[in-house]
Amino acid sequence: MSGITKDQIVFHGKLSELYLLAKEGKIPTHLQGSHTRPCKFWTATKVLSGIRNAVIITHGPSGCAYGVKQAYKLTNCRNSGSYYEPVVSTDADLNTVIYGGERNLREAILEVDRKYRPEIIIVATSCATGIIGDNVDAVVGKLKGEIGAEIMPIHCEGFAGDYRTGFDLVFEQIVDFMEPPTPEKRETLKHSVNIVGAKMGPERTEVDTDVKELVRLIHGMGADVHAVIAGNCTLAQLKAAPSAAVNCALCLDLGYPIGKAMRDKHGTPLNSTILPYGIAATEKWLMGAAKHLGMEEQAQAFMQAEYDAVKEEYEAAKQYLEGKLAIVEGHDAIKSLSIAHMLEKDFGMRPVIYNFHPWSAQARETSIDYLLETGVDPEILITKGTLAFGKYESMQQTEEELMAFLGSTNPAETVYFGSSLSFPHIPLVDLNAILNRPRFGYRGALKVAECITTSLAYAFRPRSSLTKQIVFPKNAGLASGASLTSKLSNELPDCTIYAEHRRGRGQCMMN
Structure with missing residues (x-):
């Protein structure tokens, strides 16, 4: 089947084998500089932007506030239909770096409280103010009795941790907004759950x-559902959240920190499962919630009704897909693991996760442990292109390596789960392009099955040569991602598109 050579392969084996190599330090798990991720500040403010009627004060240069506003707050307010909630900056400059910015921070907090009257003010530290050592905690502590808003400092300077630590920090720290359960609150919320681990707003x-x-x-x-944390949740919902019957993790890796913190501090039970792609994962997610709600019988009856509604089409698709090969792009580690679980457990397919970066074997331990415990140990293929320059999930080199691996594979028996920017000679399913979602649950499982079967039915049709020329121009000069659609430009390699006549094929034009 495979025409790929050994010198093109970094790793080819089971997930459990890669996991062990990473733990023993026998495979490089660091991300090289060209494989940049968002910093701790960005991921922290991404979660914070999902708290409603809150103002984030970025204690640092104005550019940090601009990025958060453009990427998160404007989108969240638009989606929820709420008034714009500003992201404010203390506008740190050279004088601030030399003399300190505590006075500016104090004035900013008072002005925000007076002008916007938010329920919550969150002070997020940037690299600059973290380096100079402003005593943000002292400033915030002195103002707590002077302002009407709840206030919290978040020490999320970007240099102080990788992007994952920003998520974990905020999810653990917003538990401080929460109030201890009381018998009355528990009675009120005894049939309610929190969905925790949401990293974007409404x-x-x-x-x-x-x-x-x-x-x-x-x-x-x-x-x-009492609250989605932090997905357009309010201060009132946060305060009462520990009294809910159970916390259900949306994303296992991101939901676990806040779920564990709430369990340790307030005794709120935690239901942790992998992303509920497919029927098997969905039923485990639902029954985990039902157990703590005391609603197992109701859940069983409802799940049967949901299954019956899709059964005929779903079972036909399942029979058709059984035994077929699925190549799953691995750059979104949590999603690729969840998709592999669905393809194997629900459809009986053989999933191969392609270019699951060794770094993810350490960063996604919680999800990997869970997957292996369920008996799913998917095949992993990592080629050298994923360790090369640029954005590793969008390299032309990795596409060519994948084609070499596939060799003479029958397109009617193989499907590729990945970005529409990729052009393997097999049917493609781009879950991010499914606009008439959902992709979770029973309806989602049927939708995914339909997408696979439709893709396989049209396997005889070649991918668009015109689109491929746009992504990988043959005779163009320096091509900018901004010239393409927003979807394409968001997923392009870090620097530019590839142009063959200027450099060797697959080489970055900036080099």
């Missing part, structure tokens, strides 16, 4: 998103 009202599907499923078995 979702577009006109789209049936994955989180909305989970909310529908919870309602369907007769329970309620």
Whole structure:
């Protein structure tokens, strides 16, 4: 089957084998400088932007606030239909770096409280103020009695940790906003759950998103969702959250820190599963919630009804897909693991996760442990292109290595789960391009099955040669990602597109 050579392969084996090599230090797990990720500041403020009626004060240069505003707050306020909630900067400059910025921070907090009257003020430290050592905690502590808003400092300077630590820090620290459960609150919320680990704010009202599907499923078995944390949650919801019957992790890796913190501090039970792609994962997620709600019988009846609604089409698709090969792009580690779980458990397919970076074997331990415990140990293929320059998931080199691996594979028996920017000679399913979602739950499992079967049915049609020329121009000069659609430009390699006549094929034009 394979025409790939040994010198093109970094690793080819089971996930458990890669995991062991990473733990023993026998495979490089660092991300080289060209494989940049968001910093701790960015991921922290991404979660914080999902708290409603909150103002983030970025204690640092104005550029940090601009990025958060453009990427997160404007989108969240638009999606929720709420008034714009500003992201404010203390506008640190050269004088601040030399003389300190505590006075500016104090004035900014007072002005924000007076001008916007938010429920919450969050002070997020940047690299600059973290380096000079401003005593942010002291400034915040002295103002707590002088302002109307709740206030919290978040020490998320970008140099002080990788992007994952920003998520974990905020999810653990916002537990401080929460109040201890009381018998009265527990009685009120005894049939309610929190969905925890959401890292973005409200979702577009006109789209049936994955989180909305989970909310529908919870309602369907007769329970309620108290809060999605942090997805457009309010201060009141945060305060009462520990009194809910159970926390259900949306993303296992990101939901676990806040779930564990709430369990340790307030005794709130935690239901942790992998992302609920497919029926097997969905049922485990729902039954985990039902157990703590005391609603196992209702959940079983509801799940049967949900399955019956898709059974005929789903079983036909399952029979058709059994035994087929699925190549799953691995750059989104958590999603690729969850998709592999669905393809094997639900459809009986053979998943191969392609270019699951060795770094993810350390960064995603929680999800990997869970997957292996369920008996799913997918095949992993890592080629040298993923360790090369640029954005490793979008390299032309990795595409050519994949084609070499596939060799003479029958397109009618193989499907590629990945970006529409990739052009392997096999059918493609781009889950990010499914606009009539959801992709979770029973309806999501059927939707994915339909996408696979449709893709395989049209395997005889070649991918668009025109689109490929746009992504990989043959005779163009320096091509900018901004010249393409927003979807394409967001997923392009870090520096530029590839132009063959200027450099060797697959080489970056900036080198």
